[in-house]
Amino acid sequence: MEAGVIELKQLTKKYGEFTAVDRLDLTIRQGEIFGLLGPNGAGKTTTILMMLGLTEPTSGSATVCGLDATRQPMLVKRRVGYMPDDIGFYDDRSGLDNLVYTARLNGVPEKDARERAMLLLEKVGLADAARKKTGAYSRGMRQRLGLADVLIKRPDVIILDEPTLGIDPEGVRELLVLIREMSRTEGLTVLLSSHHLHQVQQICDRVGLFVKGRLIAAGDLDTLSRELDGGPTHLVEIDVGGWDSALEETLLSLEGVLAVNRCETDALSGSGAGDASSDLATIRVASGVDVTASLASAVVSSGASLLGLRPTRYGLDDIYHRYFEGGDSHERTS
Numbered sequence: 001m002e003a004g005v006i007e008l009k010q011l012t013k014k015y016g017e018f019t020a021v022d023r024l025d026l027t028i029r030q031g032e033i034f035g036l037l038g039p040n041g042a043g044k045t046t047t048i049l050m051m052l053g054l055t056e057p058t059s060g061s062a063t064v065c066g067l068d069a070t071r072q073p074m075l076v077k078r079r080v081g082y083m084p085d086d087i088g089f090y091d092d093r094s095g096l097d098n099l100v101y102t103a104r105l106n107g108v109p110e111k112d113a114r115e116r117a118m119l120l121l122e123k124v125g126l127a128d129a130a131r132k133k134t135g136a137y138s139r140g141m142r143q144r145l146g147l148a149d150v151l152i153k154r155p156d157v158i159i160l161d162e163p164t165l166g167i168d169p170e171g172v173r174e175l176l177v178l179i180r181e182m183s184r185t186e187g188l189t190v191l192l193s194s195h196h197l198h199q200v201q202q203i204c205d206r207v208g209l210f211v212k213g214r215l216i217a218a219g220d221l222d223t224l225s226r227e228l229d230g231g232p233t234h235l236v237e238i239d240v241g242g243w244d245s246a247l248e249e250t251l252l253s254l255e256g257v258l259a260v261n262r263c264e265t266d267a268l269s270g271s272g273a274g275d276a277s278s279d280l281a282t283i284r285v286a287s288g289v290d291v292t293a294s295l296a297s298a299v300v301s302s303g304a305s306l307l308g309l310r311p312t313r314y315g316l317d318d319i320y321h322r323y324f325e326g327g328d329s330h331e332r333t334s
């Protein structure tokens with residue numbers, strides 16, 4: 001089997017009695033965008049620090065670009081660009097000068113450094129602000145400069161810790177598009193840590209769910225849904241006239257159907273309360289296979305009216321909240 005660009009084997013970090021990262025096994029392949037998703041304190045940053053050789057594992061190993069991160073941290077640093085959640089720049093210098101400085105530190109000759117810095121500033125949309133002091137940059141501009149800063153030494157891997165923290169929605173969208181574009185055009189492997197489900201869902205090829213130091217599931221959306229104890233992978237919303245308990249029973253008995261729930265806000269009546277006495281209802285049907293056709297025919301043959309039908313994919317947030325039920329809820333704000 002092809003070795004990954006990042007290979008973590010039984011990686012463990014203990015602080016005294018407390019286990020921050022617990023026997024983590026993970027392989028990330030070249031060119032992949034991998035999202036490490038989990039609530040506060042899950043162990044994401046600790047894992048990243050071990051990959052960079054900035055903190056030593058208690059046991060297990062972290063190999064990055066074929067290098068042992070604990071034994072060869074300087075070599076790893078040359079191949080990996082790391083953007084922490086609190087990026088620091090020399091605020092009294094321009095964006096351009098900050099980039100050139102980073103490039104020079106990484107052994108890039110002055111002339112090449114300027115050329116590459118200008119090219120990257122262009123790519124991240126900061127060409128016009130190239131000579132402005134970074135102290136006067138907005139949060140979004142700093143994040144974009146941060147991305148240019150990790151790319152200037154032409155890394156094989158970039159690790160981004162909460163890259164979209166504190167940026168407005170439009171800025172987030174732009175930054176994510178940029179990360180994806182950079183990854184695709186430069187063949188970069190990207191590891192991105194985040195709380196933000198929707199963002200991770202937009203750009204990551206695979207996602208790992210991290211809870212209390214353990215990776216409880218990893219894969220693309222379909223794999224994750226399947227891994228979750230045979231849970232649902234499909235959701236269909238139907239608007240029905242003539243809804244009653246007999247029809248509910250019928251739908252529940254269809255092969256593959258796992259749950260049938262009436263929405264709190266019926267799209268049809270527009271009522272906020274989902275009046276249980278009304279026979280106009282919006283119903284969500286969760287299933288392990290695509291049951292759209294059999295649902296439609298069951299509703300029609302029951303004599304009820306099928307007024308609307310909207311198949312939706314089972315999203316990452318459905319999965320996330322199933323896993324983190326009872327856990328942090330602030331993630332919902334993303």
Ligand SMILES: Nc1ncnc2c1ncn2[C@@H]1O[C@H](COP(=O)(O)OP(=O)(O)OP(=O)(O)O)[C@@H](O)[C@H]1O
Binds near residue numbers: 042
């Ligand atoms: N130096 C340390 N000494 C003791 N405990 C630590 C240390 N560093 C981290 N921890 C603990 O390890 C756990 C994992 O922390 P970590 O920062 O890796 O989580 P995280 O998933 O990155 O969280 P966040 O999203 O809040 O950044 C936390 O409970 C934290 O308090």
